[in-house]
Amino acid sequence: SQKVKDAVLIPRYVRVNEHKTTVDKAIQAFIKEGYTLEEPRDDLSSLSKLTVRRDIHLNDLLVLPPNSDLHDHPMYISGELILQDKASCFPAHVCNPAKGSHIIDACAAPGNKTSHLSALVRNTGKIFAFDLDMRRLDLLKRLTNKAGCKNITPLHGSFLEVDPNDPKYAQVEYLLLDPSCSGSGIISRLDHLVDDGMYRARTMNHTFKRKQGLNHIHSILEQEANGTERLDSLAEFQIAVIQHAMKFPKAKKVVYSTCSIHPQENEHVVKTILASNEDFVLGSRSEAIPTWSRRGLVEECNGDKDMAESVIRTNPSEDYTNGFFVACFLRKEATTETTT
Numbered sequence: 001s002q003k004v005k006d007a008v009l010i011p012r013y014v015r016v017n018e019h020k021t022t023v024d025k026a027i028q029a030f031i032k033e034g035y036t037l038e039e040p041r042d043d044l045s046s047l048s049k050l051t052v053r054r055d056i057h058l059n060d061l062l063v064l065p066p067n068s069d070l071h072d073h074p075m076y077i078s079g080e081l082i083l084q085d086k087a088s089c090f091p092a093h094v095c096n097p098a099k100g101s102h103i104i105d106a107c108a109a110p111g112n113k114t115s116h117l118s119a120l121v122r123n124t125g126k127i128f129a130f131d132l133d134m135r136r137l138d139l140l141k142r143l144t145n146k147a148g149c150k151n152i153t154p155l156h157g158s159f160l161e162v163d164p165n166d167p168k169y170a171q172v173e174y175l176l177l178d179p180s181c182s183g184s185g186i187i188s189r190l191d192h193l194v195d196d197g198m199y200r201a202r203t204m205n206h207t208f209k210r211k212q213g214l215n216h217i218h219s220i221l222e223q224e225a226n227g228t229e230r231l232d233s234l235a236e237f238q239i240a241v242i243q244h245a246m247k248f249p250k251a252k253k254v255v256y257s258t259c260s261i262h263p264q265e266n267e268h269v270v271k272t273i274l275a276s277n278e279d280f281v282l283g284s285r286s287e288a289i290p291t292w293s294r295r296g297l298v299e300e301c302n303g304d305k306d307m308a309e310s311v312i313r314t315n316p317s318e319d320y321t322n323g324f325f326v327a328c329f330l331r332k333e334a335t336t337e338t339t340t
């Protein structure tokens with residue numbers, strides 16, 4: 001299918017874990033191994049073997065050719081490199097928390113975005129990382145320990161049950177929300193699925209094993225329930241998570257993401273939130289990776305171009321990354337403060 005074909009073309013993205021190394025050091029290590037450093041570029045359609053380049057949008061991301069297998073690489077084993085698809089690195093950058101701040105990662109496991117947030121604040125402040133699924137939370141604990149994160153408090157339970165007025169969360173200013181979604185944007189290769197999408201397979205009650213091959217991935221993709229009923233119930237949950245996040249008294253930035261390409265889980269959710277919550281507005285394009293050119297679908301935003309401009313979309317068949325969506329809400333009184 002087109003999806004599986006697209007998947008094979010996705011470059012191997014490598015997030016440099018700045019708790020353990022720097023982008024320059026990682027590049028030097030690749031060069032020592034015989035890689036050639038190439039200029040960053042937009043067109044990633046034909047990357048030569050053993051080449052490495054910086055990503056043009058994200059400063060902690062490297063781009064290697066699609067068939068690079070780094071699972072046995074010493075820098076992966078040591079936690080210096082994290083194998084994470086490009087689009088899934090957007091939310092933490094959009095969140096862009098201040099050092100020392102308190103953050104909630106509401107649906108956090110297996111923790112790729114949690115460890116990214118932790119790296120961005122250089123292990124300062126506090127990150128409360130919730131997940132409903134204990135086994136997945138255990139995985140988060142393992143992965144964030146391996147990554148050298150020291151500012152994460154993993155918490156088992158439903159984010160929706162967390163009391164926003166609990167004094168523990170009185171200082172929380174940033175919330176990153178990456179709730180369960182249809183996963184319709186995921187087209188990664190086999191090894192990406194293991195790193196980034198294991199949760200997805202599990203959530204859908206599939207036990208995913210690395211060696212099971214493309215056919216199995218294909219069948220997972222095919223089994224995605226994209227029916228209206230399922231999308232409606234996912235959207236209901238996603239809206240509830242955002243609304244709950246907005247109840248935290250000091251929340252000033254709420255970042256919402258999905259790995260879905262369906263407007264029902266993306267632009268429509270944003271519209272519902274804006275219509276029902278007067279305290280928050282959408283941050284402008286400058287808050288959300290302004291250099292990324294693909295924005296929301298105007299026709300799904302009731303023709304509101306500003307709204308569409310403010311949110312991010314990725315298109316799996318054209319952008320060399322999984323399908324993804326990110327929106328950034330700002331508390332009205334915080335708008336001026338965060339844009340200066």
Ligand code: SAM
Nearest residue numbers: 107108109110111112113131132158159178180
């Ligand atoms: N943010 C994660 C990452 O980057 O590694 C991926 C999160 S995954 C898309 C969604 C997660 O939400 C799943 O781990 C699921 O167990 C969790 N979840 C579902 N309902 C939840 C709830 N009510 N409260 C907290 N977590 C929930």
